[in-house]
Amino acid sequence: MTDFEVAKAFLLKDQDGSNLFDHVADVLLKVISERPENALQVFEQLSASVKAGKLSGGVANEATQAQRELIMAHSKQLSKLYRDPEAPEAVEDDEGDEAKEAPEPEEPLPAPRADVLIDMDKEFAAWRAAGVHMAPQDSFKLQMSLARLAGADDSIQTLRLWGKLLGREGDYFVAEGTGGAAEEGDEDEEGVEPAEPEANKHTYWVCSYPGGPWTRLGSLRPEAVLCARQIKRFLTGNLDASVLGYPAFPGTERAYVRAIIALINEECAIAPKGYFAVSEDGDAVDVAEEFTMPAVADLLDASAWEAYGPAFSSLGRVRPVETEDAEGNTVSQPEGWELQWVRDALAEKWTARAYPRTLPDLKHAHAVLRSEAWPGAFAIASAASGAWSNVYVGYGFARADTLYTPPMPPALQKEYGGAQFKEQDDVIEDPTLGQDNNEEEDA
Incomplete structure (x- = not known):
């Protein structure tokens, strides 16, 4: 056996279903077909891409293409944020050069409006x-x-x-x-x-x-x-x-x-006490005309805050349901429930601290309240800026003292017993012939 045959046999040695000889041939074929300018510098990258394509059965290239399409769609969406709505949209031709102008888009890009945004x-x-x-x-x-x-x-x-x-x-x-x-489709439906x-x-x-x-x-x-x-x-x-x-x-x-x-x-949803005031008819919440933000030390207690917005009853509603009983009297369910737009915050469900902790008396210090009922909910206020804010970042889970256990379905209905009913006895008539038939037989 010649030295060439020995070397080729070594290169053809199987390694997990592949061999070095075929891999080098595929890499050289890729170099010849793509003809990169710096083939020597990118040879290792070409070898790695060929190997990845073989190991995944060609899925790597498909995944790369899908990722590119996702990135392009993401970039196209973000580019709308910075484009002038009155300027024509620029597109690229087949050679990648930017065209002079593009036709008007089907849906005009709305102009940004910042007057409604909170700071x-x-x-x-x-x-x-x-x-x-x-x-x-x-x-x-x-x-x-x-x-x-x-x-x-x-x-x-x-x-x-x-x-x-x-x-x-x-x-x-x-x-x-x-x-x-x-x-569309947000209106009330029948039976809902x-x-x-x-x-x-x-x-x-x-x-x-x-x-x-x-x-x-x-x-x-x-x-x-x-x-x-x-x-x-x-x-x-x-x-x-x-x-x-x-x-x-x-x-x-x-x-x-x-x-x-x-x-x-x-x-x-809590705010410093006194910031909101209930309207005269009691159906809405308005910002109090004269309100002064308390000092940070005074805000480090949940009693200095109050919850605002509707609360939900045991029926999942914010207003009681009024019905009539058999005598025609109005019945409110749940009993004693009423809509309260502003109410005291539960002090035991909040923990407070100053930021920064080491300098609570700093001019630009903040009072930070963290919810113990809903992990991830915070209320922040600053006496210097006179502003306060609520924010939530979490999974949408309320804190529970025990592990969550899904409620059990209702018990199955029992089989019909039928003990209160009794089958009627069969009535058996006397088969004796009547009187008329007896007289005919005597005759």
């Missing part, structure tokens, strides 16, 4: 005092996307970033506002408990990443609140996903996210 720079600074940090580029993208959202809907009156809900496959950035046009206007004073939108498109959540319904109180599930990040569990949730994850937001707001 987000102050809010982000206050959140950092609570340990909720956001990268500057992400906060800028969110601020720009919220301005675009307000520009697309003139009915929006106020708009702010509510927080973030974490999920298994994706997260939800939540925006809270007043106003906002209802989407109608939505209460008081429970839907605020409108909510969600997006999956900073700068992404916003999706408006529907109205909050009582049956969704009742079920959301009894179940505990990780969010998937898909608004159209089913909410599996017992009891069965009446809707998709879109309605479940809206119910979680309402339950968090019920206990964690």
